[in-house]
Amino acid sequence: MTSKNFARRLRLISTFKIAGRALRRNKLRSALTALGIIIGVGAVIAMVSIGNGAKAQVEAQIAGLGENVILIFSGSTTASGIRTGWGGAGTLKIEDAEAIRREVPQVTLVSEEVVSNAQVMAGNQNWFTRIYGESADYFDLRQWPLADGAPFTNQDVRSANKVCVIGRTTATQIFGSEDVIGQVLRVKNVPFQITGVLTPKGLSSQGTDQDDIVIMPYTSAMKRVLGGGTTLRNINAQVASPRDLQPVQQQIIALLRQRHNIREGRDDDFTVRTQEEIAAAATATTETMTALLAGVAVISLVVGGIGIMNIMLVSVTERTREIGTRMAVGAHGRDILTQFLIEAMTLSVVGGIIGIITGIVASKIIALLKNWSSLISPTSIILAFVVSAGVGIFFGFYPARKAAQLDPIDALRYE
Amino acid sequence: MNNSSGAAVRLDDVRKTYKTGEVEVQAVRGVSIEIGRGEFVALMGSSGSGKSTLMNIIGCLDRPTAGRYFLDGEDVSSLSRDDLADVRNRKLGFVFQNFNLLARTSALENVELPLLYSNVALTSVQLREKAEEVLAAVGLEGRGDHTPSQLSGGQQQRVAIARALINDPEVLLADEPTGNLDSRTSVEVMGIFQGLNDKGITIIMVTHEADIASYARRNIVMKDGVVRNDMTVQSRLNAVTELERITAGEPLEAAV
Numbered sequence: 001m002t003s004k005n006f007a008r009r010l011r012l013i014s015t016f017k018i019a020g021r022a023l024r025r026n027k028l029r030s031a032l033t034a035l036g037i038i039i040g041v042g043a044v045i046a047m048v049s050i051g052n053g054a055k056a057q058v059e060a061q062i063a064g065l066g067e068n069v070i071l072i073f074s075g076s077t078t079a080s081g082i083r084t085g086w087g088g089a090g091t092l093k094i095e096d097a098e099a100i101r102r103e104v105p106q107v108t109l110v111s112e113e114v115v116s117n118a119q120v121m122a123g124n125q126n127w128f129t130r131i132y133g134e135s136a137d138y139f140d141l142r143q144w145p146l147a148d149g150a151p152f153t154n155q156d157v158r159s160a161n162k163v164c165v166i167g168r169t170t171a172t173q174i175f176g177s178e179d180v181i182g183q184v185l186r187v188k189n190v191p192f193q194i195t196g197v198l199t200p201k202g203l204s205s206q207g208t209d210q211d212d213i214v215i216m217p218y219t220s221a222m223k224r225v226l227g228g229g230t231t232l233r234n235i236n237a238q239v240a241s242p243r244d245l246q247p248v249q250q251q252i253i254a255l256l257r258q259r260h261n262i263r264e265g266r267d268d269d270f271t272v273r274t275q276e277e278i279a280a281a282a283t284a285t286t287e288t289m290t291a292l293l294a295g296v297a298v299i300s301l302v303v304g305g306i307g308i309m310n311i312m313l314v315s316v317t318e319r320t321r322e323i324g325t326r327m328a329v330g331a332h333g334r335d336i337l338t339q340f341l342i343e344a345m346t347l348s349v350v351g352g353i354i355g356i357i358t359g360i361v362a363s364k365i366i367a368l369l370k371n372w373s374s375l376i377s378p379t380s381i382i383l384a385f386v387v388s389a390g391v392g393i394f395f396g397f398y399p400a401r402k403a404a405q406l407d408p409i410d411a412l413r414y415e
Numbered sequence: 416m417n418n419s420s421g422a423a424v425r426l427d428d429v430r431k432t433y434k435t436g437e438v439e440v441q442a443v444r445g446v447s448i449e450i451g452r453g454e455f456v457a458l459m460g461s462s463g464s465g466k467s468t469l470m471n472i473i474g475c476l477d478r479p480t481a482g483r484y485f486l487d488g489e490d491v492s493s494l495s496r497d498d499l500a501d502v503r504n505r506k507l508g509f510v511f512q513n514f515n516l517l518a519r520t521s522a523l524e525n526v527e528l529p530l531l532y533s534n535v536a537l538t539s540v541q542l543r544e545k546a547e548e549v550l551a552a553v554g555l556e557g558r559g560d561h562t563p564s565q566l567s568g569g570q571q572q573r574v575a576i577a578r579a580l581i582n583d584p585e586v587l588l589a590d591e592p593t594g595n596l597d598s599r600t601s602v603e604v605m606g607i608f609q610g611l612n613d614k615g616i617t618i619i620m621v622t623h624e625a626d627i628a629s630y631a632r633r634n635i636v637m638k639d640g641v642v643r644n645d646m647t648v649q650s651r652l653n654a655v656t657e658l659e660r661i662t663a664g665e666p667l668e669a670a671v
Contacts, residue, residue, distance in 0.1 A: 006536075010534065324515070328474075328509050329504060329578070330505075409471055409477060
C-alpha cells in the first residue's frame with residue numbers, strides 16, 4: 001500500500017515536470033492564455049479596491065460627525081430621504097433641545113443648530129461663507145478641536161455674545177496669513193470677535209470645503225444673523241455609549257411627540273436618526289457601486305476562464321499525436337488528465353498571481369490619477385487567487401478529460 | 416506460466432472483430448504464432464491484411480476479441496486499460512513510421528519520456544545519464560539538446576529508437592520504421608536494428624517492403640486476417656555490407 005502510494009506520488013511529480021515542459025514549449029500561447037486571467041483578476045482587485053476606498057472615505061466622513069451621535073431634524077422624511085428633510089418644516093424649538101438635555105440622562109452633549117449663508121467682511125476683504133449657530137458643546141460633539149485660540153463658552157451662548165470661531169479657509173480668504181484671534185469679523189454688518197480657528201478638515205465626501213465656515217453661538221446667530229427666528233434646523237445629541245443609541249433614539253421620539261402634542265397614529269413632525277442609520281444609507285450607495293464594478297470584473301474573469309478552456313481544447317486537438325505517443329509509452333488516462341489539469345491550473349494560478357499584482361498597481365495608479373482613495377482588502381486577494389485556481393480546474397477539466405479518453409491507436413494515427 | 420516456454424510473444428488463436436454499425440469486420444481471424452527471445456521478425460502483408468491490427472494487439476494497444484496473448488509469459492489478453500499501459504511501459508518499445516517525437520522538445524527529453532511514466536524513482540541526473548547512454552547507443556552522442564526540427568529524418572528515427580530502448584524492453588515493436596525515410600537512411604536504421612538484435616533484443620517490425628523485410632531473420636506474411644506464410648529469411652541482407660555498397664556507388668561528398 002505504501003509503495004503504491006509512493007509510486008503514485010512519484011507519478012504526480014513526473015506529471016508536474018511534464019506539464020511544465022509542455023507549457024514552456026508554447027511560451028507565447030501560455031502567456032496569452034494567462035493574460036485573460038491576469039486581466040480578469042487584475043480588474044477584480046482594482047475595482048474592489050477602489051470601491052472599498054470610496055466606502056472607507058464615506059465612512060470616515062460619517063465618523064467625522066462625532067461618536068455615538070443622534071441627529072434630530074425638524075420635519076418628517078422617509079427613511080431613505082434623510083437629506084431632503086433637513087430642517088424643512090421648522091418644528092424644532094430651543095425648548096425641545098433643553099427638554100432633551102433635562103429629561104434624557106444618557107445624553108451627554110447637545111448642540112442646537114441653525115445654518116445660514118452670508119457675506120462676511122473684515123477691513124476691505126469680503127467672503128461668502130456658511131454660518132453655523134451651535135451650542136458650546138458642538139466642538140466636543142463633533143470632535144473638532146481648535147488649532148488656535150479658544151471656543152466660545154456657555155456664557156457666550158446664554159448672552160448671545162458677538163463672538164465666533166472660523167475655519168481655516170475663511171481665515172485665509174479674509175485675513176491672509178495674519179493672526180485672526182481677536183480680530184473683528186462683520187457678519188451682515190454685525191461685528192463678531194473671533195475667538196479661535198478650527199483645525200482643517202478638508203473636503204467632505206460631497207466635495208464641499210468643510211473649513212469654509214463661521215461658527216457662532218446659536219443664540220447669536222438666531223438673533224443677529226437670521227433676524228429673530230425661534231426654530232432650529234436640527235439638534236445634535238451625543239450619548240455616552242453606542243448601546244444607548246437605540247433606547248435614547250426611542251426616548252427622544254417619545255419626548256418630542258409628547259411636547260409637540262402628536263396624537264397616537266399621527267406622523268412625527270421631526271426625524272431622529274442615529275449615526276449608524278446615516279452611515280448605512282450613505283454606504284449603501286458605494287456598496288452598490290462596488291458590487292457593480294466587481295460584477296463587471298468577474299465577467300472578465302469568466303471570459304478569461306473560457307479563454308483557457310478554448311486554448312486547452314485547441315491544444316488537445318493539436319497535441320492528439322503527442323497524447324497517443326505518451327499513452328503508447330505507458331501514460332495512463334489519469335496521467336494525461338492530470339497533466340492537462342496542471343497545465344490549465346498553472347496558467348490560471350500564475351495568471352492570478354500576476355493579476356493580483358497588476359490589480360494592486362492599477363488601483364494605486366487610478367487612485368493617484370483620479371485623487372480617489374483605494375483600499376486593498378486581503379479578502380479580495382485571497383478570493384481572487386482561489387477563484388482563479390478554481391477557474392483553471394473548472395475550465396480545464398473538460399479538455400483534460402477529452403484528452404484522457406482518447407484511444408491511443410486513433411491518437412497515434414491522427415493527422 | 417507453463418505456457419511461456421521462453422517465448423517473448425505467444426498468440427493462441429487470436430481474433431479481432433470490429434463492429435462498424437451493422438457490419439462486422441473480422442480483421443484477425445485466428446492467428447497462432449510464437450516469437451522467441453532474440454528473434455527479428457518482419458510482419459508483412461498488404462493493407463487490409465490484418466497486420467496492423469495484429470501489431471496493435473502485440474503492442475498491447477488493443478485487446479483481442481477472442482484468443483489469448485502471452486507477452487513474456489504473462490497473459491495480457493484481458494488486462495485493463497491502465498494495466499496495458501504499464502505493460503507497454505515495462506516490456507515494450509515503440510518505433511513509429513512518423514517518429515512521433517514531441518515537437519520543440521530536446522532529443523534527451525523525448526528519450527526520457529517512457530521513464531517519466533514508469534514507477535521507478537530516478538533523479539533528473541539519473542534520467543539524463545540514462546538518456547545520454549541510449550542516445551549514444553544509436554549513434555547520436557552530443558545531439559541530446561537538438562530538437563526534432565534540427566535533426567534529419569534518419570536522426571529523428573534514431574531518437575525514437577533510443578526512446579524505445581530506454582526502459583530495456585522485452586520486445587521492440589516497429590511500425591513501418593522506414594516508411595518516411597529514403598533508401599540509404601532506411602538501410603542505416605536496419606543496421607541499428609540488426610546491431611540491437613545481435614545484442615539479443617527481440618524485434619517485431621511491420622513493413623510492406625520486401626527488401627526491408629529481408630534484413631529480418633523471419634518473415635510472417637498475413638492475408639485476409641490469417642498467417643499465409645511464416646518462413647525463415649534465406650538470403651538475409653546485412654546492413655553494414657549494403658551500406659558499403661551504397662556508399663561505394665555514390666560520389667564522396669554525399670556519403671557523409
